[in-house]
Amino acid sequence: MTDLPDRQFGFRTRALHAGARPEPETGARAVPIFQxxxxxxxxxxxxxxxxxxxxxxxxxxxxxxxxxxxxxxxxxxxxxxxxxxxxxxxxxxxxxxxxxxxxxxxxxxxxxxxxxxxxxxxxxxxxxxxxxxxxxxxxxxxxxxxxxxxxxxxxxxxxxxxxxxxxxxxxxxxxxxxxxxxxxxxxxxxxxxxxxxxxxxxxxxxxxxxxxxxxxxxxxxxxxxxxxxxxxxxxxxxxxxxxxxxxxxxxxxxxxxxxxxxxxxxxxxxxxxxxxxxxxxxxxxxxxxIETLPLRMDRHVSNALGVATWLDARSDVISVSHPALHYRENAALLEKYLPKGAGAVFCFELAGGRGAGQNFIRNVQLFSHLANVGDAKSLIIHPASTTHRQLNNDELQAAGIAPGTIRLSIGIEDIDDLQWDLEQAFA
Amino acid sequence: MPKTIKYQDPATIQRVLRTGRSIAVVGLSANALRASHFVGYYAQRHGYRIIPVNPREEEVLGEPCFNSLTAVGDAVDVVNVFRDPSAVPAIAREAVAIGAKALWLQFGVISDEGAAIAADAGLDVVMDRCLKIEHARYMGRMHWLGLNTEVVTARRRIKR
Missing domain, CATH: 3.40.640.10 (Type I PLP-dependent aspartate aminotransferase-like (Major domain))
Structure with a gap:
């Protein structure tokens, strides 16, 4: 029996291998489902x-x-x-x-x-x-x-x-x-x-x-x-x-x-x-x-930053909560804790309040209207009427949510298609 | 994640576990809820001969207790220590005197002086590590409880 090597493997290697040594009885390479x-x-x-x-x-x-x-x-x-x-x-x-x-x-x-x-x-x-x-x-x-x-x-x-x-x-x-x-x-x-x-x-x-x-x-x-x-x-x-x-x-x-x-x-x-x-x-x-987590996250964060910046430039958007925009004054904080990117879930606030928010959601074609985040597919929701519905107005405000706030979870689609969908939803 | 410090070399740990057969457990408790008993019980289950060294007990895990390492007589491969760090230098000198091949100091049993005494005499030394955990990491079933073995390999596991 040979000893195992003493090596600190990289994150991508461990995302594929950690915890998944071949099964000893059969040699199965994929992790068997022990149902x-x-x-x-x-x-x-x-x-x-x-x-x-x-x-x-x-x-x-x-x-x-x-x-x-x-x-x-x-x-x-x-x-x-x-x-x-x-x-x-x-x-x-x-x-x-x-x-x-x-x-x-x-x-x-x-x-x-x-x-x-x-x-x-x-x-x-x-x-x-x-x-x-x-x-x-x-x-x-x-x-x-x-x-x-x-x-x-x-x-x-x-x-x-x-x-x-x-x-x-x-x-x-x-x-x-x-x-x-x-x-x-x-x-x-x-x-x-x-x-x-x-x-x-x-x-x-x-x-x-x-x-x-x-x-x-x-x-x-x-x-x-x-x-x-x-x-x-x-x-x-x-x-x-x-x-x-x-x-x-x-x-x-x-x-x-x-x-x-x-x-x-x-x-x-x-x-x-x-x-x-x-x-x-x-x-x-x-x-x-998890095997593809590093690949997906790279695309998630680049798409998310692209969409957030694009939204931020629009006159019909009041604010965008993406950390890279939110912490413009404190870039060192993001550089310290999130050097590869600040995630792919953020909100933007539409001028026009609750009604505008609900209309926007009715108009999207590619974004899925559902209560989840972190899917490879792009997702959209209106927090004030769904995920944060149990919160009162003060709590909503404390959590950074306005009546016209829309939450996006940006997926790994072609970014042009995501911007096309949002553009036509504004119309 | 364990910091890489002296006396925690993975190759040394694996060599001691693979080649050792008899383990003298200094401070092995008869109380089944104590950590030393957990380790002794586990090692016995995995085929090691356990030699209890504890002057306050007559028999632990079905084996007669000895007052000290020098009283053991039989060959001891590994001296496994569950004692106050201040007791380690004397134990290390005894381990050298009886010709043990390795000195293994459990979690919190940290004595640079004791470790150096054994290492200078040519013994393998492991410090501030648990023998049960390291066995379970490299040849046991630690991976069945969601614990981070830090083992990354595409090779099949060899049973022991």
Missing amino acids: TSSYVFEDPESAAAYFNLQEYGNTYSRIMNPTVAAFEERIANLEGGVGGVAFASGLAAQSATFFTLLSPGDHVVASRALYGGSITQLKHLLKKLSVELTFVDPDDPDEWDRATTEQTRLFFGETIGNPGGNVMDIERIAEVAHNHSIPLVMDNTFATPYLCRPIEWGADIVIHSATKFLGGHGTSIGGVVIDSGDFDWSNGKFAVIAEPSDAYHGLAFHETFGMYGFLMKLRSETLRDLGGCMSPFNAFLFLQG
């Missing part, structure tokens, strides 16, 4: 060892599955984390993270420019669990600091805000979090690890909706949580990870599993108990998508 609910144990001792977490073993596909594991490892590798746990959706990944880290009476500080579904989840679901919440300006690290209390247990934000296009100063906000001995949790869905890797800037946990650019083709719903492995869960604030767990016969997850403590807890308790697991078939489709 099975459960796994035959070798003997009673092995079964016990798997359930006791003394041995890495498959027990039940709600908790682990080899196809899903290949997906988890690939994203962990691309993000620079120590591992990942996949979920049935991005929101399932997020809620499982909150369930794992928070207890009644705890407090969360979060960006106020988040995806509407995340704002609703934080405000209403966490409230039911008696978790307190403060929304802050993602662009102002000092506000995060001022909002922090003795009870605060995590910061939560998005690398690129949905849909306002805010770009967080991850390094500064991570520093604020760490000064308070709490983790920074980042939703990196809009950037993907190809454009930005928050862990490299100090984030502790990274969450994705894989449904978007990772999958890339609008076929499957899924999410994943990645851990940097760097946070000290034994700092006195996280008894939920560090202390012996009643939910796992007294196991102390951080002491026993070290840098994998949070992930092991997330999988073997939270995923086990909440049950929102990813299906193997969806994991397979995500793996196919």
Whole structure:
């Protein structure tokens, strides 16, 4: 047996290979779809060892599955984390993270420019669990600091805000979090690890909706949580990870599993108990998508910047939220965190308000009117009447959404055709 | 991602795991919930002979305990340490004295002095790494739990 080479492979190579070593039994090169609910144990001792977490073993596909594991490892590798746990959706990944880290009476500080579904989840679901919440300006690290209390247990934000296009100063906000001995949790869905890797800037946990650019083709719903492995869960604030767990016969997850403590807890308790697991078939489709992530993202970001600049020059457009335009005065921020491009989802505001917005959507031919982003095909939606409908006017304004705001997710079509479609929709 | 520091060389780690057969676990606990027990249990399952070194126990994992490395008598390939870092230099000197081939210091067991004593005597040294995790990474099933093995290869896995 020869040793494996000690080489740090490039991002594109890892997007194809990480987590997908050829299957040992058959030599299958594509990751096989292990479409099975459960796994035959070798003997009673092995079964016990798997359930006791003394041995890495498959027990039940709600908790682990080899196809899903290949997906988890690939994203962990691309993000620079120590591992990942996949979920049935991005929101399932997020809620499982909150369930794992928070207890009644705890407090969360979060960006106020988040995806509407995340704002609703934080405000209403966490409230039911008696978790307190403060929304802050993602662009102002000092506000995060001022909002922090003795009870605060995590910061939560998005690398690129949905849909306002805010770009967080991850390094500064991570520093604020760490000064308070709490983790920074980042939703990196809009950037993907190809454009930005928050862990490299100090984030502790990274969450994705894989449904978007990772999958890339609008076929499957899924999410994943990645851990940097760097946070000290034994700092006195996280008894939920560090202390012996009643939910796992007294196991102390951080002491026993070290840098994998949070992930092991997330999988073997939270995923086990909440049950929102990813299906193997969806994991397979995500793996196919990730193989071409770098190629697609290059086209997504160049098309998006082209369309945004074109819209910005029009007199019937009030504003365009693309980060490259939004942060004209702060180009250094984008150069630091998003040197390859600032994503492909942005908004523009039509003169003429809600009615003009709805008319515009009625007129498009090529853009698909639907509630998703990150598809290879271009997408369009009117947030005030759909994705952000649960928000009141103040919350809409805080999230950067006006009645005439249109959100675009720019695909990888020919840019001339996209501009043709938008041009005729203005008419 | 692990930082590349001294005593974490992947080739050394793989060589120790591949060639070692007997592992003396210094500080092996009888408590099944302790990390040392997890590692000892796992290594035993994967065919290594486990030699517990713990003066406070008589038997762990079905093997008799020894008070110290020098009391073991049989050949020891790997000395695997779950002790306070301050105890490592003395353990390293014992490891050299009994002719062990490798000194493996677990997570948090960081002793440059102890590591240097063993390395100067020609032992392979691994520090601040978990033997169970590294075995699972290169020859086990770490990839079944979504953990980042950092293994990137188009070669088929060889079973052990």
